[in-house]
Amino acid sequence: MIFASPIFLYFLPAAGLPVLFHLFLKQKKRQLLFPTLMFFHKTDPKLNSRRKIHQLLLLLMRVLLIAFILLALSRPKFQSSVQMG
């Protein structure tokens, strides 16, 4: 595979940015003292794990989005004897 504008490939590490943001954002979460978790546990056995899966999928989508955009911009060409102008 040959890339017409390979310079964009150098930006591929940027696809890792969403992951960094995800980790960073965790530290800024608002904390709240509350008497008990009793009523949250009862309502939320699956909600928490479902939320985590959503978060991971979202993260994956963002990473792939950036990666694909960059790949598209770098205009990959498959083996061809004729070069387009």
Next chain:
Amino acid sequence: MSESGEYRYLPARMAERLRGIEIGVRRPMDGSNQGLHRSPAFGSSVEFAEYREYMPGDPISQIDWPVYARSDRYVIRRFHEDVSIRCYVLLDISGSMGYKGSGAMSKIEYGSYLAAAMLYVMIQQSDTSSLITFDSQIRSHHEPTGTFTRLKPMLLDLDNLTLGKAGDIEAVLHNAAELIKGRALVMIISDFLQDPEKIIRGINHLYHDGKDVTLFHLMDPTELNMPISGLVEVVSMEQEGKLIVDFGRIKESYLKQLRLYLDQLRTGCQRIRADYIFADTGMDVYDAILQRRKIG
């Protein structure tokens, strides 16, 4: 602290308002016979409670002569009003009681006002009071007293309370049933944040030991209404750890679970004939007390 010193949880104004309050019990009590000390205004309902063996010093006028005629035994008739009530106020000082949301004060402050008032009222009506604090176990315990002098250390204790850690109401109630001998009045002031079935088990133990039980269930309006929004990491005050909560999504099921829990607790108390009084910390403490006062 001056002689007539004001105690934080029994301000003079409150004491004034409490003078007209009388607290009764529905079950027979084991206490000293103080019939002679009661004012005529009290004891207007002469409900027969039981027979007891005559002991030197008992009023001769209370001897039931027909019984003597039948059996040659001296017994005296005891009425509910003759026996002084030993009142034990159990105050929850576990972590969750320190919470203050949109209420006028934290639950422990509210509970302290309530406890002080109850201790005062019982002594005022010639009964005895004792303060017991607890979280996962009993932390402090005063001997029951009938004098205002001995009330002061209890009021001082309330002034100097430190919050405990996680609570275990059931365990404490079982301990209390062992600790408190005989039939007495037990008032539990707490937010009761535990499985209702466990709490009811504990109360049942007290009930079967002959105690007359009253629950003052305290909650903050914020706990009740859940006006919080957003994605938040919730930190438990009862040492349950942390949990990330999306308050927007969880509100409906939280409120549902809360209602279920409150209903379970309330009906459980009805079943075992424990007085159940709910108070949110936005309410006037005096109004909560009024709900317990003797009617008629």
